[in-house]
Amino acid sequence: MEKKTLLTHCSDAPGLISKITNICYKHQLNIVHNNEFVDNASGHFFMRTELQGYFNDDTLLADLDQALPAGTKRKLVSSDRKRIVILVTKEAHCLGDILMKNFDGSLDVEIAAVVGNYDTLKDLTEKFGIPYHCVSHVDLSREQHEAKMLEVIDQYQADYLVLAKYMRVLTPGFVEKYHHKIINIHHSFLPAFIGAKPYQQAFDRGVKIIGATAHFVTNDLDEGPIIKQDVIPVDHNFSAQDMAQAGRDVEKNVLSKALNKVVNDHVFVYGNKTVIL
Amino acid sequence: MEKKTLLTHCSDAPGLISKITNICYKHQLNIVHNNEFVDNASGHFFMRTELQGYFNDDTLLADLDQALPAGTKRKLVSSDRKRIVILVTKEAHCLGDILMKNFDGSLDVEIAAVVGNYDTLKDLTEKFGIPYHCVSHVDLSREQHEAKMLEVIDQYQADYLVLAKYMRVLTPGFVEKYHHKIINIHHSFLPAFIGAKPYQQAFDRGVKIIGATAHFVTNDLDEGPIIKQDVIPVDHNFSAQDMAQAGRDVEKNVLSKALNKVVNDHVFVYGNKTVIL
Amino acid sequence: MEKKTLLTHCSDAPGLISKITNICYKHQLNIVHNNEFVDNASGHFFMRTELQGYFNDDTLLADLDQALPAGTKRKLVSSDRKRIVILVTKEAHCLGDILMKNFDGSLDVEIAAVVGNYDTLKDLTEKFGIPYHCVSHVDLSREQHEAKMLEVIDQYQADYLVLAKYMRVLTPGFVEKYHHKIINIHHSFLPAFIGAKPYQQAFDRGVKIIGATAHFVTNDLDEGPIIKQDVIPVDHNFSAQDMAQAGRDVEKNVLSKALNKVVNDHVFVYGNKTVIL
Amino acid sequence: MEKKTLLTHCSDAPGLISKITNICYKHQLNIVHNNEFVDNASGHFFMRTELQGYFNDDTLLADLDQALPAGTKRKLVSSDRKRIVILVTKEAHCLGDILMKNFDGSLDVEIAAVVGNYDTLKDLTEKFGIPYHCVSHVDLSREQHEAKMLEVIDQYQADYLVLAKYMRVLTPGFVEKYHHKIINIHHSFLPAFIGAKPYQQAFDRGVKIIGATAHFVTNDLDEGPIIKQDVIPVDHNFSAQDMAQAGRDVEKNVLSKALNKVVNDHVFVYGNKTVIL
16 A cells, blocks of 8 residues: 555636545545645635555546646655755754754655755764765856756755755756755745845844745745745844844744645645645 | 535545535535545544535435435534624623624624623623623522523524633533533633633743633533633733733633634534534 | 832943932832843943832932933833824724723723724724714815814824824824824734735735734834734635734734833834833 | 853842842943842842953852842852753654754753663764763662662763653652752643643643643652743644644753753742743
């Protein structure tokens, strides 16, 4: 018996749940969990179905293709662990949290490698037996640097790239290559404080709450589809540095929660939004 | 076109979603929202289906009864506003919140009447054009008092009774009569601080968080199925009175959120728990 | 015995707490609560001292003026209830919450009057025995309308004006007249979604959290000193209308909490920020 | 110039703040932060004063002793890093979080050693260059086991012992020896679900929120003074195992926040409560 997840996204129409679950039933697949969502405004239908049984992927997908509207996107995903490559700069907390959650079983992924533009986090990474590659950006153009980064990254054939406080903006070419496969943690409650030094911006504005946002990276800086956000209260006692320090816990919690949803196939990207089922 | 909600609760079995959605499809009913839950431990299946279309209740239910396992509980609920009677003692905040939310449209119920064992809240209730009945408990046994309460309450044929800080314990006879139809707000984070004076208990214990719990009333004091809970932080600055004051907002928010779920038919009671779909 | 609150704001210098508390001690005033804050970056000192005893305001303030640095702002505030005038448009929830909290004792202010540019909330206001003035903006320029508003408002000599979902932008002249005395509730987590229709903006951006911000009104739209913020989670199930509905509770809770801090003299305004002691 | 923290706890009396700050001023010590709290119910006064300057501890304390009421507890604490020994059983997440926060600078302590009753966490500990001692309890009486534990622990002369999911109950003798120096994380929102298997208890009760509590250990199981609590929402989808998994983040966050307060001398223990300044 295997476990697989069926992800369906199509135009809404009468009888979709019935059609899909009929086909699963006919294939003697047991529905372990099922969640669906209809965006009535746009007329889109989303369904995530966790199935258990003996799969004949080809006939199952063929049956679905016949039954569902033209243009349906459907995907049958195995329960294999996803493979990720983590990009970092110098800050340890997000990387450390992913390494530790992977170590203790809270985050079930295969960390293929960590790639940084400094060697600051090499020791930490290697403590956990994971290869670390330092690809310095010094004396390189952005394009040259990314070419060298991709040379290293591409060999790992990752399902997702995780920017765990990687502090450089990616070029459109890079983003395009890993379309909707790059997850970033931004250290503000987007869309507040887009861009550099969000904690300094938050301090200057005198906000009473700060936050963090995990999102897919697109070519519009900090504008990609949001996966997860969370916040913590601050007050006049907090300097910008205190906010940055306090924000670490939110950043890492938001990133690892987002990652958990993504690698377990709960996240649909749809326009500039996510539907999480 | 009408809107109705189908609530199904039965033993889990293969093909249930498919069977139910097939029948809805056959009846040309559009599924506006659908949520299901399988409790794998106990093998129970729950489904809530919001439907839109032209209903023939009898044939729809007959079709369902034929398709579903013996012992299935299914209910087709109209979208009519539920009718509630509110029981109070002296504190205004929970009653006031329900009255105000009903007034501004946030809580869509029909408040048939308010019944209190003091007349403290008579003026507040009548500001909103709702009948208030004072049924004093003075010089009455618990049974005598409840008999007089029920005389007043029963005439309103309420779908639910809401104990909005009604500070008297109900007898088994009363509870039985409105089985799973009485919603109470308890001013603690149950099961912490069961019984009287929970804020004083919380103060004495030196907790750093206080809360409130909305639950269905059963014969075990403060032990009924929990619908909603929420908390707020406190610290050494809070006296027991400060906690009670700060707790008001949590109490009223928890109660009105629970009530919203119940009157919109999202809540299944199952053993001593709720499933909220 | 009286209770008064001493608010001190000056440049930081050695011995300030000692000097101020010495003077209070010398005047045989008991310190019930004391809080201070030093902004080390800017070198500002803030102290809030709740005092109990027999006050000779003149000599107390004279002693303080002699002991404290030139340019010190100090204020001795009586414990009289503050007088507020509430401005509204059509939405009931924030006004309703203030009325109800005032009724049940949670918010200890004197509501002198409610002024609206529609008569929608007249009935609600009058249920609580408070005068309602409708000053329609129809066929008036902004300046004309505000002149008529001020004619009504000024007669009440309010300590604070509360914009409880008053949906019109105030002119600099109006704002100047009630400098740091106008409290607004903005229905977003500022500085995200400044301006009109923040829930629609939040929906369009696909955020996973929405919020509300209470702030003093200045001439920069939605840019005044923030007093209080709070948030609630949302997801793909929320339409812009659902967000607006869900946001009501946050809006009213944030506004009444901010108001409680302001009317009980906990809030210092300092540059474009607040220090809340 | 040095930094030290003065902690004062005594019966409330007029002029205490004035007296203490006068003495600091006389000693030419600058007050960096000051917080005080008066428990009006019990008449206790607490003050935490962060000082900067050139200290003559003996004369400073002598001056304070002369000025303050008999029975005053006062302590002048250096800003040296506290030394901790961590006790563990098999679960990695709390230990891992402390190790990682210590590594990245978020938690400024010296981890002298980790002691466990299994060797499960030896590898993790040693990754960070910290000595690990396995003291198995197998075939030993509780007293024998603790004697061996203390033999190992005592040599490190720790300021605090941290029970990072150490799953054995300590004897009164052990607790006495490290009076108010043992910090435990309990995986429930105390006083709910005291004792074993709190997540199973929470699941059985059908609560909608679960939590964690960091507290000083006393001889009454799970009854010691609470330092920090936090919660997360759960629902019918959570099995007891899911709750345990989700609870990990709360447990580790609560423990490390409590630890940060304790090792930075913010926590007064007072009766069975804490005052955190």
